[in-house]
Structure formats: structure tokens, C-alpha cells
Amino acid sequence: MNYYEVNFDGLVGPTHNYAGLSYGNVASKANAKKFSNPKQAALQGLGKMFALSQLGLHQGVLAPNARPDLKTLRSLGFAGSDKQVIVKAAQVEPQLLKACYSASSMWTANAATISPSCDTQDNKVHFTPANLSNKLHRAIEADTTARILQSVFHDEAFFVHHSPLPQHPLFGDEGAANHTRLADSYNHAGLAVFVYGQDNRSEVRPTKFPARQTRQASEAVARSHMLNPDNCLFIQQNPNVIDQGVFHNDVIAIGNENVFLFHEQAFYEQQAAVKHIRDAYKGSRPLHLIEVSEADVSVEDAVQSYIFNSQLVSLPNGGMAIIAPSECQKVDSVESYLSALKQASTPINEVIYLDVKQSMQNGGGPACLRLRVVLSEQELKASNQSCLLDETLYHTLCLWVEKHYRDQLSEYDLADPQLLTESYTALDELSQILALGSVYDFQRV
Numbered sequence: 001m002n003y004y005e006v007n008f009d010g011l012v013g014p015t016h017n018y019a020g021l022s023y024g025n026v027a028s029k030a031n032a033k034k035f036s037n038p039k040q041a042a043l044q045g046l047g048k049m050f051a052l053s054q055l056g057l058h059q060g061v062l063a064p065n066a067r068p069d070l071k072t073l074r075s076l077g078f079a080g081s082d083k084q085v086i087v088k089a090a091q092v093e094p095q096l097l098k099a100c101y102s103a104s105s106m107w108t109a110n111a112a113t114i115s116p117s118c119d120t121q122d123n124k125v126h127f128t129p130a131n132l133s134n135k136l137h138r139a140i141e142a143d144t145t146a147r148i149l150q151s152v153f154h155d156e157a158f159f160v161h162h163s164p165l166p167q168h169p170l171f172g173d174e175g176a177a178n179h180t181r182l183a184d185s186y187n188h189a190g191l192a193v194f195v196y197g198q199d200n201r202s203e204v205r206p207t208k209f210p211a212r213q214t215r216q217a218s219e220a221v222a223r224s225h226m227l228n229p230d231n232c233l234f235i236q237q238n239p240n241v242i243d244q245g246v247f248h249n250d251v252i253a254i255g256n257e258n259v260f261l262f263h264e265q266a267f268y269e270q271q272a273a274v275k276h277i278r279d280a281y282k283g284s285r286p287l288h289l290i291e292v293s294e295a296d297v298s299v300e301d302a303v304q305s306y307i308f309n310s311q312l313v314s315l316p317n318g319g320m321a322i323i324a325p326s327e328c329q330k331v332d333s334v335e336s337y338l339s340a341l342k343q344a345s346t347p348i349n350e351v352i353y354l355d356v357k358q359s360m361q362n363g364g365g366p367a368c369l370r371l372r373v374v375l376s377e378q379e380l381k382a383s384n385q386s387c388l389l390d391e392t393l394y395h396t397l398c399l400w401v402e403k404h405y406r407d408q409l410s411e412y413d414l415a416d417p418q419l420l421t422e423s424y425t426a427l428d429e430l431s432q433i434l435a436l437g438s439v440y441d442f443q444r445v
């Protein structure tokens with residue numbers, strides 16, 4: 001049976017804006033209050049999806065959460081008509097309104113953790129939506145994301161959906177951004193490498209910025225997904241790099257099949273961590289552990305360029321390509337490193353630069369924008385076909401964006417109730433294009 005990696009990218013929602021909501025994420029803070037361009041952001045994201053599909057890869061689309069999140073605002077005591085809720089929140093709690101307007105569900109690497117059927121004891125694909133409990137604007141994503149995932153992967157013969165972990169600091173879970181699967185190929189059982197920022201039983205933790213993922217959360221996900229404990233590793237992120245802006249492991253490491261590329265400061269007690277990975281890997285092909293030295297690329301350059309937030313994809317005709325953000329071309333050390341890497345004797349032989357600047361300015365590179373789902377041919381057929389990107393869907397979605405999205409948004413626009421109407425109208429239409437059913441709260445009342 002053939003298995004494929006399908007990248008499900010998050011479609012950027014109509015309210016994409018820069019609100020400075022993510023303490024510990026350098027770009028989010030640096031670009032707070034900048035004017036955003038939601039139309040350009042969505043088209044850049046669609047451009048990336050189309051580019052990957054043109055490489056012959058399977059590409060999916062995940063719908064965004066609906067924003068503003070009126071349900072949350074109402075639960076916090078803002079009452080009256082929808083318009084009144086917005087106007088009142090804008091006056092009294094503008095920060096809260098920003099959280100409820102964030103388009104952050106676009107970063108679907110944080111939507112969930114997925115275990116493919118070749119890794120699980122019941123041979124089904126398991127999904128746990130991330131609770132994203134560290135940030136309010138992200139914690140409110142979990143319920144709708146769960147509904148969207150259920151609508152895309154609805155066949156119970158193949159797919160198991162777990163509830164998000166409890167919303168508590170003990171179980172902070174940021175999904176696939178802290179989970180890498182290493183395997184001979186997608187057809188094989190893999191080693192699930194869970195990377196956490198904090199173990200609640202240990203004092204080793206960052207001192208400046210928050211560690212968003214806990215070991216306890218990763219362990220709970222591995223248990224629910226019925227993974228073989230011999231095929232799971234729990235490794236701690238280096239707390240010093242979290243304090244330098246590496247708020248998820250996918251900002252400092254990237255893996256695909258039998259290749260793992262990571263910075264020399266990525267992990268706590270790195271030598272031992274790398275040995276654990278080498279020892280636990282059960283594949284028969286060579287495992288390529290590529291460690292990038294501080295001398296070649298500093299942590300600062302890594303955070304600025306997002307080199308490790310590239311996608312590493314297997315090409316249909318063999319070899320792998322790095323899909324890097326175009327910011328990598330502007331940082332000399334990174335560009336030199338990448339051009340040397342494709343000549344070196346590793347499976348990586350191509351580097352493709354793509355422009356996702358609108359997302360990058362909020363700390364989301366190419367890898368943040370996609371959720372990897374390894375599916376067998378049968379499981380792929382059992383998924384919602386309207387969410388799989390082909391040329392027709394790409395053009396339909398571009399037209400949909402052109403029709404509904406603004407090309408400029410500032411924090412002041414969030415107080416305008418017209419934006420709510422525009423956003424919900426667009427998403428209502430989108431849920432029909434993607435055949436999702438009534439996944440949004442505003443469709444369910």
C-alpha cells in the first residue's frame with residue numbers, strides 16, 4: 001500500500017492582522033501595529049500551496065477559524081447584538097478584541113498532532129487538536145479546529161479524533177510544531193520525536209520567554225494515539241534558545257523521512273539527545289542527522305531568516321527539496337549554508353524560495369503554515385476531496401479571496417462591525433466551496 005505525506009495548509013483568514021499578541025515570538029512583537037494586507041497574505045499562502053502541488057505533491061487546504069470570535073466575547077460578558085458586542089469590546093477591552101480577531105489558525109502546524117496509521121496500534125490515523133493554552137488568541141482555536149478536522153477526515157473506519165488536552169498549564173500543547181516523525185519512508189512505521197519546552201517535574205526551563213509545550217502534554221498525546229512506546233522519544237528543547245525567540249521546535253529543527261536537520265543548540269544536553277535519536281531509529285536506510293553549527297548559522301540568524309521553518313519535502317522522482325522563506329536569501333550566512341547543503345552528500349538536493357512575508361511578519365514561515373498528514377492511498381480517498389488542491393480549486397480560492405478580502409487592515413479597523421459581516425460572509429461561502437458543512441459557530445445558532 002502506498003502512503004503519501006499530504007500537506008494541509010491553513011488558508012489565511014480575512015482578518016489577518018498584526019496585533020503583537022505572542023510574547024516570546026520576536027516577529028509578532030516587532031511588527032505589532034503594522035498595517036497588514038489580508039488579501040496578499042491569503043494569495044501568498046495559496047501560491048505556496050499551488051507551487052507544492054505543481055511539484056507533484058499532494059496538497060490539502062484547511063479552512064480558517066471564524067473571526068471575530070463572538071462566542072468568546074459573549075462568554076466574557078459583552079452582550080447585545082453582534083455589532084454592540086464589537087463596539088463595546090473595542091471601547092472597553094481592545095486587547096481582548098484583538099485576540100478574538102486574530103487569524104492565527106492559519107498556522108496549521110499548531111492545529112493538531114497527527115499519528116499515521118502505520119504507527120498506531122489500531123492502524124487508524126489519530127488526531128489531537130492542540131489546546132494552544134499558552135496564548136488566549138490561540139487557545140480559542142481548538143474547538144473549531146477540531147470540527148474542521150472532523151469534517152475533512154470524517155470516516156470513522158480510518159480516522160480517530162481525540163479531544164484537545166485540558167486547558168491547563170500542565171498540558172500546554174502546540175501540536176505538530178513540536179513533533180517530528182523519522183522513518184525510512186512514509187510507508188514505514190516511524191520514530192515519533194516529541195520535543196517539549198518544559199517538564200513540569202523539572203527546574204530546567206527558560207527564564208525569559210514561556211515554554212509553550214510540556215512533556216506531560218506530549219506524553220498524553222502519545223498515549224492516546226496508541227503509539228508503541230519503543231517508537232517514541234521525548235526530548236527537551238534548549239531553554240536558552242526559547243529565550244532567544246525559538247518558541248516552537250520547528251523554528252530550530254526540521255525532519256522528513258530519514259533526514260533530520262537541526263541547529264547545534266536546538267536541544268538540551270544535545271549530544272545525549274542526538275544519541276537517543278540515533279539509537280531509537282529502527283529504519284534500515286541510513287539516518288541523516290545534519291547538525292548546523294553556530295559558526296555556520298547563528299541562532300539569531302536562524303530566528304531572523306526562519307531557515308529551520310522551511311518545509312523539507314520528498315520529491316516524487318527522488319531526492320528532497322527545502323521550501324524556504326525568501327527571507328533566507330537576505331541573510332548571508334543562511335543563503336551560503338543552503339547553497340552548500342544542496343551540493344553536500346545528503347538526500348537534500350534542491351532549495352526553492354517562496355514569498356510568505358505577510359505570515360512571516362507574525363512569526364509564521366512555510367512550515368508553520370502546513371499540517372503534515374501521512375495517509376495511505378485508501379485514507380486519502382476517504383478524506384474530504386473538496387479540500388484537496390488542484391488547479392481548479394486553486395483558481396476558485398484565488399477568486400474567492402479577490403472577492404472578499406481587504407488589502408489593508410489596521411487595529412482601528414477591528415472596531416468596525418462591517419468587518420465582521422465581511423468575514424462571516426466570506427467564510428460561509430468558503431465552507432460551501434470546501435464542502436465542510438456547518439463548522440462555524442455563526443452557522444450553528
Ligand SMILES: N=C(N)NCCC[C@H](NC(=O)CCC(=O)O)C(=O)O
Nearest residue numbers: 019020021022025028109177248368
Ligand atoms: N512555529 C509555528 N509552527 N507556528 C508559528 C505561529 C506564529 C503565531 N503568531 C501569532 O500568533 C502572532 C499573532 C499576532 O501577534 O498578531 C504564534 O506565535 O503562535
